[in-house]
Amino acid sequence: MIMDFIGELLKLTVLAGLTVAGILVILIWKKNLATRVTYLRFLIQVAAMVSVFYLFTYPVWQFIVLIVILLLPLVLGRFFCGWLCPFGLYMDAITLIRKGFKVRYRNLPDKLNKFLHKFRYVLLLFFLVVPFILNVIDPPPAESLTLMALVLAGPFDAWRILLGPVIPLIVPWKGPLEISKIYFSYPYVQEVIYYSKLLSIEVFTTIMAWVFVALTIVGSFFLRRVWCRFCPTGSSIAIVNRFRGFKWAPLLHIYKDEVKCTKCGICKRVCPVQVTDVYEQAGGKITTSMCMLCMRCVEMCPYEDCLKVNFGGKTVFKSRNWLEPAKVE
Amino acid sequence: MKNPSEEKKYMLDISQKEIEELRTTIRATSKKMTAEYIERMRKADKNRPEAMRYFDEIADFEKREKELLAAKESGKKVIGYMCLFAPIELILAADAIPVRVNSGWYDASKLGDRVVPVEVCPMVRSTIGAKMIGLSPYLELSDALISGLTCDGMTKLSEILSDYKPVWAMAVPRLKDSTQSLSFWREEMKTLMKQIEALTGNKITRSKLKSAIELTQRATKAFRRLQEIRKGNPVIMGRDAMLVNQAYMWDDIKRWTEKTEALCEALEERARQKSWACSPDTPRVMVTGTPMIWPDNWKVPSIIEEANPQGLLVADELCSSERLLYDPVGVDEWTMDDMLNAIAERYLMASTCPCFTSEDGNKDRVNWILNKVKEWKVNGVIYYVVRGCMLYAMEYMRVKKVLDRMSVPVYYLDTEYTREDVGPLKTRVEAFLEMLTARVDI
Numbered sequence A: 001m002i003m004d005f006i007g008e009l010l011k012l013t014v015l016a017g018l019t020v021a022g023i024l025v026i027l028i029w030k031k032n033l034a035t036r037v038t039y040l041r042f043l044i045q046v047a048a049m050v051s052v053f054y055l056f057t058y059p060v061w062q063f064i065v066l067i068v069i070l071l072l073p074l075v076l077g078r079f080f081c082g083w084l085c086p087f088g089l090y091m092d093a094i095t096l097i098r099k100g101f102k103v104r105y106r107n108l109p110d111k112l113n114k115f116l117h118k119f120r121y122v123l124l125l126f127f128l129v130v131p132f133i134l135n136v137i138d139p140p141p142a143e144s145l146t147l148m149a150l151v152l153a154g155p156f157d158a159w160r161i162l163l164g165p166v167i168p169l170i171v172p173w174k175g176p177l178e179i180s181k182i183y184f185s186y187p188y189v190q191e192v193i194y195y196s197k198l199l200s201i202e203v204f205t206t207i208m209a210w211v212f213v214a215l216t217i218v219g220s221f222f223l224r225r226v227w228c229r230f231c232p233t234g235s236s237i238a239i240v241n242r243f244r245g246f247k248w249a250p251l252l253h254i255y256k257d258e259v260k261c262t263k264c265g266i267c268k269r270v271c272p273v274q275v276t277d278v279y280e281q282a283g284g285k286i287t288t289s290m291c292m293l294c295m296r297c298v299e300m301c302p303y304e305d306c307l308k309v310n311f312g313g314k315t316v317f318k319s320r321n322w323l324e325p326a327k328v329e
Numbered sequence B: 001m002k003n004p005s006e007e008k009k010y011m012l013d014i015s016q017k018e019i020e021e022l023r024t025t026i027r028a029t030s031k032k033m034t035a036e037y038i039e040r041m042r043k044a045d046k047n048r049p050e051a052m053r054y055f056d057e058i059a060d061f062e063k064r065e066k067e068l069l070a071a072k073e074s075g076k077k078v079i080g081y082m083c084l085f086a087p088i089e090l091i092l093a094a095d096a097i098p099v100r101v102n103s104g105w106y107d108a109s110k111l112g113d114r115v116v117p118v119e120v121c122p123m124v125r126s127t128i129g130a131k132m133i134g135l136s137p138y139l140e141l142s143d144a145l146i147s148g149l150t151c152d153g154m155t156k157l158s159e160i161l162s163d164y165k166p167v168w169a170m171a172v173p174r175l176k177d178s179t180q181s182l183s184f185w186r187e188e189m190k191t192l193m194k195q196i197e198a199l200t201g202n203k204i205t206r207s208k209l210k211s212a213i214e215l216t217q218r219a220t221k222a223f224r225r226l227q228e229i230r231k232g233n234p235v236i237m238g239r240d241a242m243l244v245n246q247a248y249m250w251d252d253i254k255r256w257t258e259k260t261e262a263l264c265e266a267l268e269e270r271a272r273q274k275s276w277a278c279s280p281d282t283p284r285v286m287v288t289g290t291p292m293i294w295p296d297n298w299k300v301p302s303i304i305e306e307a308n309p310q311g312l313l314v315a316d317e318l319c320s321s322e323r324l325l326y327d328p329v330g331v332d333e334w335t336m337d338d339m340l341n342a343i344a345e346r347y348l349m350a351s352t353c354p355c356f357t358s359e360d361g362n363k364d365r366v367n368w369i370l371n372k373v374k375e376w377k378v379n380g381v382i383y384y385v386v387r388g389c390m391l392y393a394m395e396y397m398r399v400k401k402v403l404d405r406m407s408v409p410v411y412y413l414d415t416e417y418t419r420e421d422v423g424p425l426k427t428r429v430e431a432f433l434e435m436l437t438a439r440v441d442i
């Protein structure tokens, strides 16, 4: 066990090394900072997905990953969503394909989008509570306990749904779809199966799973980051973003210089999850729990220093006049 | 596309003879004035970069008139515009040539008095006058005009000009920060696009629109580079920079971009050699308010920079100069839809035209001015208003209050389309600059 663990760590180190190398290559290749972030983010997303695959070979890691995801917003806001989440990566990849086809995207009406954002807290509560009720009604047989149940037994096991978006396409356990000894999965499919099974029709379960896959794929073709508008995992800790006493908490946040903003609306349009707060708020620290810190708006805002990403008081990235005479075109 | 009807709604009949006479005299005066202004600009700066020569030449409307005539002969269309709300990219994408047709001729405003009352903004009167006698080559050569219905003057001007040419009016929503406004404005854009396509007979395709946007983006890049240079010690006089900016309104955009880049090159070199256009201690002035249009309406910048003590124009908030190109069209995805959205947003939302209001007043304009004051280290602001320009006049108090709070002096300079008040204006400006100089010395 220990040897395996060290082996895993070694693999991860190699992965981290490759990621850093990739970042360096991008930095050198893309001198123009404006488009750098998009590439960087893609690379990091891929690296994160691969790490998740390795991590998941150990059930204990599932637990740790879950804790990290849930605690991260306290300090980093929804950085996880913008930069690490594998489901996010799949949706971004679909967006890339759509761009390739030169097909336009659609938007949800702002009101609906904001409603969904609040609604996800209801969803979250629902998924946290329901397993307990089910557990009372219908206690699970001991053998159905999955790997994770080693850590969290019984009803807590169903909380694994919060790991839904993190599921890699190829999973290191017995996933729902097997093709030549490789197990394939897809975010939430296990949960969809789990909950459909409660209705105990075998065919129905499979159909539900496929319907979910199809819906999210088609959905994210037309709506950028479609699932992020529902996702309970992505609910950021609203307290730290909304309430005055806690505003210091997220170390990573977007900052706007009021007088430099011409209200051109670019940040609003380019945001994949249709956050309007960057555009609307007067200036200073942008406080919204909808923003997943993907930094697309900062990248696209055409005014020098207007938007900044601050990490613990230090500016790590800022908007710039991306039309400026670039050294490399 | 409907033809302007034979019967004139507004315009008066003037005899051909009178037209000829007036045109010849006004043109001659204007030509003289222009040459004189250029000469004075040359003299103002001993080491004026050679690259400015191109702009001196293009400032002579006759040069560009010849080019436009040649282009029209080869089948190209010329589309005139009166307000910055006209989407240049759409015009370019349809292979047409955009030119701005507002008039700066002082003498023409007297003619406009015959059609509209003298209380009306002189720029509107002058444009009417220019049309009456065929003074402006750009107005004459335009096949159609795009008019943004911004202030009252502009709205009626488009009606009056429709006596002569097809005028495509675009209703500008006065509240710009709402989804309704934006979706309305997008529809206006799409309608205009169809009109442009019908006139030119060219379809605006995705790739054509893309290259048009890239063309103006490059122009914006050059433009902003020039303004960036003006942040430092003076290497270019304000009037020169203003002329460069204005030339964009009628020049070929690609050539303008190249020439401006070349000028910036020269200016950056000049900055390295520390050869300043005037003393770096000269008070740095910004003008805001009613547009000042070349060729005639050049008195205020000249007065500021020729006054004693001298002032240096480092920035402005004029729709005839820096507001022309400050904002780029920011495209997220190069689909037709997103490009059109980007264009619509750029022209509506980034605009600081005083015709807008919001819950917080015309906050964007105030922010623009504050930003310029801070970044361009402006010592004083001249708030220029011509008589009859209601919106700018009314917004003065708002701007003044904000600038007062920052203790940046602001001076309200009201004038007319006339050469007669140059003396008194000069005295007023000098008093203001005197005060600024005293402050700079401290």
Ligand code: SF4
Pocket: A080, A081, A082, A085, A086, A087, A088, A165, A227, A228, A229, A231, A232, A233, A234, A235
């Ligand atoms: S909202 Fe959910 S699916 Fe979207 S990036 Fe965040 S965790 Fe992933």
Ligand code: SF4
Pocket: A256, A260, A261, A262, A263, A264, A265, A266, A267, A268, A278, A279, A300, A301, A302, A303, A306, A307
């Ligand atoms: S993109 Fe920048 S300038 Fe434009 S509205 Fe957003 S923050 Fe303001």
Ligand code: SF4
Pocket: A270, A271, A272, A273, A274, A275, A278, A290, A291, A292, A293, A294, A295, A296, A297, A298
């Ligand atoms: S507001 Fe900006 S950083 Fe936040 S999600 Fe939208 S584009 Fe990304």
